[in-house]
Amino acid sequence: MSTAQYIPSELIVHILKYLSHPSDLSSCALTCKSWSLHAVELLWYKPNFVRSTAWVTFCIVLQTQKTLFPYTSFIRRINLSLLSTHVQDAHLTSLNDCERLERVTLTGCSNLTDNGIIGFLGTNTNKIRKCLVSMDLGDVTNVTDISIKRIAEICPNLQGLNLSMCKEGPGRFEGITDEGIIMLSESCIGLRRIKLNNCVKVSDNSVISLAKNCPALLEIDLMNCNITNKSLLEVFKYSKELREFRLNNCADITDSAFTESALSKLPSPQSTSLHHHHQHTSLSSAYYYDQLRILDLTSIQSITDHAVRQIIAAAPKIRNLVLNKCHNITDESVLAICQLGRYLHYLHLGHCLRLTDYSIVELARHCTRIRYLDLACCGQLTDRSVVELATLPKLKRIGLVKCQNITDQAIYALTSHTRIANSLERVHLSYCSRLTIPAIMQLVNFCEKLTHLSLTSVPAFLRPDFQRFRRTPPKEFSTQQRSVFCVFSGRGVRELRGYFNQLAAMNAEALQHQQQQQQQQQQQHLQHNNNNNNNSNININNNININSQQQQPLSTTQQNILQRHVDLSHIDIPTDDVLSRLHRADGIQAMLALRNGRSLASVNLTTNSTTPTISSPNNNTPTTIGSSNTAGTQTAVTVGTSTTEIGTYDDEDINNEVFGDANDTDVL
Numbered sequence: 001m002s003t004a005q006y007i008p009s010e011l012i013v014h015i016l017k018y019l020s021h022p023s024d025l026s027s028c029a030l031t032c033k034s035w036s037l038h039a040v041e042l043l044w045y046k047p048n049f050v051r052s053t054a055w056v057t058f059c060i061v062l063q064t065q066k067t068l069f070p071y072t073s074f075i076r077r078i079n080l081s082l083l084s085t086h087v088q089d090a091h092l093t094s095l096n097d098c099e100r101l102e103r104v105t106l107t108g109c110s111n112l113t114d115n116g117i118i119g120f121l122g123t124n125t126n127k128i129r130k131c132l133v134s135m136d137l138g139d140v141t142n143v144t145d146i147s148i149k150r151i152a153e154i155c156p157n158l159q160g161l162n163l164s165m166c167k168e169g170p171g172r173f174e175g176i177t178d179e180g181i182i183m184l185s186e187s188c189i190g191l192r193r194i195k196l197n198n199c200v201k202v203s204d205n206s207v208i209s210l211a212k213n214c215p216a217l218l219e220i221d222l223m224n225c226n227i228t229n230k231s232l233l234e235v236f237k238y239s240k241e242l243r244e245f246r247l248n249n250c251a252d253i254t255d256s257a258f259t260e261s262a263l264s265k266l267p268s269p270q271s272t273s274l275h276h277h278h279q280h281t282s283l284s285s286a287y288y289y290d291q292l293r294i295l296d297l298t299s300i301q302s303i304t305d306h307a308v309r310q311i312i313a314a315a316p317k318i319r320n321l322v323l324n325k326c327h328n329i330t331d332e333s334v335l336a337i338c339q340l341g342r343y344l345h346y347l348h349l350g351h352c353l354r355l356t357d358y359s360i361v362e363l364a365r366h367c368t369r370i371r372y373l374d375l376a377c378c379g380q381l382t383d384r385s386v387v388e389l390a391t392l393p394k395l396k397r398i399g400l401v402k403c404q405n406i407t408d409q410a411i412y413a414l415t416s417h418t419r420i421a422n423s424l425e426r427v428h429l430s431y432c433s434r435l436t437i438p439a440i441m442q443l444v445n446f447c448e449k450l451t452h453l454s455l456t457s458v459p460a461f462l463r464p465d466f467q468r469f470r471r472t473p474p475k476e477f478s479t480q481q482r483s484v485f486c487v488f489s490g491r492g493v494r495e496l497r498g499y500f501n502q503l504a505a506m507n508a509e510a511l512q513h514q515q516q517q518q519q520q521q522q523q524q525h526l527q528h529n530n531n532n533n534n535n536s537n538i539n540i541n542n543n544i545n546i547n548s549q550q551q552q553p554l555s556t557t558q559q560n561i562l563q564r565h566v567d568l569s570h571i572d573i574p575t576d577d578v579l580s581r582l583h584r585a586d587g588i589q590a591m592l593a594l595r596n597g598r599s600l601a602s603v604n605l606t607t608n609s610t611t612p613t614i615s616s617p618n619n620n621t622p623t624t625i626g627s628s629n630t631a632g633t634q635t636a637v638t639v640g641t642s643t644t645e646i647g648t649y650d651d652e653d654i655n656n657e658v659f660g661d662a663n664d665t666d667v668l
Contacts, residue, residue: 022048037069044074052086059094077103081136084108089116096122103134107162112140117147121154134160138195141165148180152187159190164197164221174201181206185213195221197246207231211238223248223296232257242289246296248322254302263289263314289315296322298348308333312340320346324374327353334359338366345369350376350399360385364392374399376428386410393419397426401454406432408439415446425449430456430486437461441500450493457484469496 022043049055062072075098080087087109095101096119104120106112117137121129132155137143143163151158161184163176176199185191185206191214196202202225210217211234218241222231227250235242247253258264292315297303303326312318318340323329329352337344344367349355355378363370364385371394375381382405389398390413398414400406406429414420414427424447429435437460444450455461462484469492473485488496 040069041074044069044071046077046079047075049080049083052083055080055083055086055091059091062094062097072097073100075101077101077105079105080109081105081107084110087111089113089119092116092120095120099129100131101129102131103136104132105136106140107136107138109140110142113142114144114146117143118150121150127154129155130157133157136160136162138162138164139166142175144175145177145180148176149183152180152184156187157190158188160193161188161191162193162195163199164195164223165199177201178203178205182209185209189213190216192216193219195219196225197221197223197248199225202226204228204230208234211235215239216241218242219244221246222250225250226252228252229254229257229260233261236261236263236289241291243291244294245292246294247300248296248298250300253300255304255307258303258307258310263310290317292318294318294320296320297326298322299325301325301327304328305330305332305336309336312336316340317343319343322346322348323352324348325351327351330354331356331359334363338362341366342369346372348372348374349378350374350401352378353380356380357382357384361388364388368392369394371395371423372397374428375403376401378403379405381405383407383410383413387413390414390417390420393417394423395420396423397428398424399428400432401428402431404431404433407434408436411435411439411443415442421446422449426452428452428454429458430454431458433457433459435460441504444493444497444500451490453488453493453496455486455488458486461486465499466496469499 026039026043047058049058061067075095078095078098078101084107087106088111092112093116095104135151135155135158137147148163151161176196178201181196181202182205186209191210194210194214194217196206202222204227207220207222207225207227208231210220211231215238217239220235220239220242221244223246227247229252232247232253235245295311295315295318303323305328308323308329309332316339321337321340321344323333331354334349334355337347347363347367347370355375357380360375360381361384365388370392373389373392373395374397375385376399379402381400381403386400386406387410389395400410411429414424427443427447427450429440435455435458440453440455440461444453461467467486469488470485471487471489471492473482477485
């Protein structure tokens with residue numbers, strides 16, 4: 001007999017809860033009867049449906065009369081969102097006997113109608129579903145007040161209800177009205193979370209009824225609902241435990257909803273003390289909302305700095321604050337938000353056009369635990385803001401879409417801190433047209449956890465070689481939008497990083513090859529210069545050697561002049577400087593000086609003069625070269641101008657210039 005069967009049931013259940021994979025639980029079910037019972041119960045506790053065939057088989061088993069285990073009593077949670085298009089009204093009828101069912105998720109099951117919901121809940125109003133605490137009917141577009149009323153009748157302990165709809169067309173979700181919500185609020189007084197996004201027929205009457213009858217509400221979502229300041233005045237008065245409040249696109253809400261509500265009144269010390277100990281009191285109608293964590297005021301354009309200051313003063317521990325498209329707020333609002341300090345994690349300030357670097361810098365210095373920050377379309381912001389935001393150690397996502405003043409300096413700032421490199425995951429830089437490839441390349445390589453990068457309409461990344469790594473543009477995009485769409489996600493980011501590194505390697509290889517070629521050219525040039533210097537040295541020695549056999553014999557007059565004016569023993573020996581100067585225009589003067597027996601120091605190397613001169617050894621009168629006439633032909637030597645051609649002069653020409661013709665004795 002196996003010892004496994006002697007283990008207490010409580011301990012078996014505790015052990016099996018650590019086995020998350022179904023195959024492991026299936027193996028344990030084969031151990032013995034007691035283990036099998038507990039393992040099967042855990043397997044059916046939250047069935048996982050990936051394929052529609054598994055869901056159909058599941059429904060058949062539930063409708064079977066005699067089964068080995070009481071499967072209907074095992075099921076606690078059902079999630080059919082992955083099979084949304086396959087779920088029909090008839091399928092939900094099989095769940096009618098699952099009396100211990102606690103949570104049902106039917107998100108996106110667009111084929112369901114009121115008949116399916118009622119079939120699941122049952123037609124017998126005396127059969128109360130005490131265990132059901134949560135229902136998600138998001139995007140179940142055919143649901144009406146009929147289903148809501150049945151939920152109110154059958155599920156008195158309901159704590160959460162999601163009736164949010166996607167906004168795809170006006171008037172599409174008019175099935176849910178105040179009638180159903182008011183009945184729900186009166187029956188399910190323990191309701192803690194309700195989402196009514198895009199339920200356009202829901203008005204102040206529903207919200208006021210919820211606030212008065214459901215004091216334990218933690219979350220209220222009213223996006224695009226037809227409400228006014230009246231709803232908010234009642235919510236702030238009665239919903240003392242409210243933690244999440246979303247009012248997106250409720251255009252009729254104004255500043256007075258916050259400045260004239262309970263938020264604007266200071267609580268009495270007694271009410272404050274009782275509130276912090278989670279005890280309700282009626283001694284004061286004013287409450288600090290220090291339990292409020294999420295507030296979404298998207299597109300409430302009437303909101304001003306005054307309202308924001310009041311909100312922050314009354315709710316000093318807000319974690320997520322959304323002020324997207326609140327066009328009237330300025331730096332004053334952001335400075336008030338700075339008081340949230342370490343509590344603030346998520347801040348959306350997109351399209352707040354009046355914000356400047358001043359407030360964003362202060363925000364970065366005071367709210368150091370920000371993880372998500374969106375500053376899209378804040379056109380006055382510059383690199384200065386991003387440089388300061390780059391110091392946030394926990395920043396995961398930053399949105400800078402259409403911040404046209406952002407340059408590469410901002411991107412390099414994001415890569416200058418090691419801590420942000422280990423946290424940054426999503427960067428939105430679309431329409432930042434001044435960014436270049438090197439900066440983005442460093443960002444991608446530096447932030448190894450980066451999973452999303454948007455560069456739509458950034459000119460540097462509209463190249464086909466980068467576009468191949470982008471996500472597929474949405475189908476509803478126009479041709480123009482598709483042409484500039486450039487968003488990299490997941491695998492695309494990794495492939496872009498690899499391509500960047502490939503380009504860098506190719507560039508480094510090309511640069512190395514270029515450097516090697518330059519070195520070879522320099523060596524060849526140096527060798528060529530050495531050869532030329534050797535040849536020049538030989539030529540100079542030949543020129544200095546007047547008795548060389550290569551020279552033409554001097555006339556008697558030239559010999560007499562040479563004996564009077566040239567002392568061969570004092571001729572300067574050509575140095576490296578001389579040799580180098582022989583390759584320039586003044587090389588002729590140096591050669592003439594050597595031929596005339598003078599030091600190079602006596603040569604006047606004035607390049608502006610078209611006629612070179614050599615100082616006379618006996619006086620300060622310079623001797624002009626190139627003015628003699630030989631056989632009726634004038635020969636000019638020009639130094640420092642474009643007419644100088646050193647290569648056109650041979651020994652005979654130089655002799656004529658220095659010594660003159662044998663018949664002309666007046667040259668010197």
